[in-house]
Amino acid sequence: MRTAVHPGLYDVAADQPTLSGTRCADCGRVYFPPLAIGCEACGAPEQQLRPIPVAAHGTIHSLAEVHLHQGKSPVPFTVAEIQLDDGPLIRALLARDEHHARIGDTVSAIWAVTEGQDGDDDVEPVFTTTPPVTEARKGANS
Amino acid sequence: MSITLAQLRPVRVVGVGLHPYQRPTDTPYTQLGVHAVRAALTDAGLRWNQVQTAYTGTATTSMALSRLMYRHLGATGIPMTQVENASASGSTAFRQACIDVAAGLADVAIAVGVDKPMNLSAPQRAAGLHDLVDGRVVPFTHFALLAARYMYEHGTTPEQIAAVAVKNSRNGALNPNAQRRKPRTLADVLAPPQISGVLTRLQCCPIGEGAAAVIVASDDAIAQLGLDRDRAVSVLSSAARSETVYDGENFDAALTRETTAQALAEASVSASDLDLVELHDAFTIEELLYVEAMGLCKPGQAATALQAGEFDIGGRVAVNASGGLLSMGHPIGPTGVGQIAEITTQLRGEAHGRQHPTARTALAHMVGVGAVCVVHILRKD
Numbered sequence: 081m082r083t084a085v086h087p088g089l090y091d092v093a094a095d096q097p098t099l100s101g102t103r104c105a106d107c108g109r110v111y112f113p114p115l116a117i118g119c120e121a122c123g124a125p126e127q128q129l130r131p132i133p134v135a136a137h138g139t140i141h142s143l144a145e146v147h148l149h150q151g152k153s154p155v156p157f158t159v160a161e162i163q164l165d166d167g168p169l170i171r172a173l174l175a176r177d178e179h180h181a182r183i184g185d186t187v188s189a190i191w192a193v194t195e196g197q198d199g200d201d202d203v204e205p206v207f208t209t210t211p212p213v214t215e216a217r218k219g220a221n222s
Numbered sequence: 223m224s225i226t227l228a229q230l231r232p233v234r235v236v237g238v239g240l241h242p243y244q245r246p247t248d249t250p251y252t253q254l255g256v257h258a259v260r261a262a263l264t265d266a267g268l269r270w271n272q273v274q275t276a277y278t279g280t281a282t283t284s285m286a287l288s289r290l291m292y293r294h295l296g297a298t299g300i301p302m303t304q305v306e307n308a309s310a311s312g313s314t315a316f317r318q319a320c321i322d323v324a325a326g327l328a329d330v331a332i333a334v335g336v337d338k339p340m341n342l343s344a345p346q347r348a349a350g351l352h353d354l355v356d357g358r359v360v361p362f363t364h365f366a367l368l369a370a371r372y373m374y375e376h377g378t379t380p381e382q383i384a385a386v387a388v389k390n391s392r393n394g395a396l397n398p399n400a401q402r403r404k405p406r407t408l409a410d411v412l413a414p415p416q417i418s419g420v421l422t423r424l425q426c427c428p429i430g431e432g433a434a435a436v437i438v439a440s441d442d443a444i445a446q447l448g449l450d451r452d453r454a455v456s457v458l459s460s461a462a463r464s465e466t467v468y469d470g471e472n473f474d475a476a477l478t479r480e481t482t483a484q485a486l487a488e489a490s491v492s493a494s495d496l497d498l499v500e501l502h503d504a505f506t507i508e509e510l511l512y513v514e515a516m517g518l519c520k521p522g523q524a525a526t527a528l529q530a531g532e533f534d535i536g537g538r539v540a541v542n543a544s545g546g547l548l549s550m551g552h553p554i555g556p557t558g559v560g561q562i563a564e565i566t567t568q569l570r571g572e573a574h575g576r577q578h579p580t581a582r583t584a585l586a587h588m589v590g591v592g593a594v595c596v597v598h599i600l601r602k603d
Contacts, residue, residue: 144363144419151357172355173354183374
């Protein structure tokens, strides 16, 4: 069974990752991660914050290879800030085998799959400069 | 219509005191705090029973910690309030003390910062927020990302960023209250361990323990209590802001730019008037970003100005003469109060061994996660 590492942020049943964002019906601002309760830009109430798919495609704004980490992700891993074509500036992981990414590169998400508890597949999107053909099975990210 | 601090009655810093910043020990926070308060009282020539209100900047120790500390000075029944504002907790406690004196609610008020790294909390988790990098971006990676972007935009090298830690370690070595007291070469700073992006260990501030205290008073109190007017330093302005929605621009720099501009305007001071600046250099890259955001040099010119010695003690404007967060240390609650203690000492001409010449006007700046920013401008006439 495929299990999302971050429930509510994407649908792991899709062939390619799409992010689950929100859009403010009053001011038009698009959010990812999705925003609840009220709009940061204009203060509109929750009912104006509508679910919207956000394409996992954009440009690398910045990136950093992390060498010290106390969680379970093995180091090093690379965190990127990605300016999505759909508006939000997000933070995400680059694929483990992505060694030559540079600021300004175009990236899109692929699924990274790791074996979780009970034999389930833990699935999350990671970004790569190489257009996806198949799932990235090697290079566990968790 | 609202008014500014400068339009209320004058507020003077009359006493400062510190407990050295250090690696965590078994010493209780009460002992750290009382040490700093006693030093500030002695410096001001005041007794504890002449202090009318106390604000305690603290974020990582415990709720309700004020009275357990102040009672050791003799319980006088004064109001005591903990002020939590992340890294800007101490700066905000100082602001509250200034506001009380300016408004006439008190003639003598104390701001104390005290902390031990016991409970580091996670506001994102409390808010139930998740993103794709959950827990995998801690502050050093946040600033490593800013460093990479800054290098991309300005062609700055990792060595030029590391040079911030070289300067601040030189200053910290001259500060008896600093946690890191060793001067470091560029090779020392660039040496492993690599933490995140271009940031090495010595480009990240140490989180330790300590305490700082600052006493502010009205002119009435200075006259009535016979305090030394010649050593008093005036608080010209106090500005505090929080993050808004900045499209594309990095929020740490944008927030610093806005808050500093407000503090300068309220003090009727321009950036070029500043002789000394203590700023939030938790990570080397921040100093480059913030000196530009404050208008101390042109965008993209910070590394060159640093290299030319413009931010040295004795340079055009001394930046982090205390050693900054990188060398003096960042015990959280004390940090913002300790900045006021440093610039007061400098403006009085009493910073033996690290005195910046011709120090008349100075600025203290902290940012805190959230994000918030607090800026004060002080002057010695």
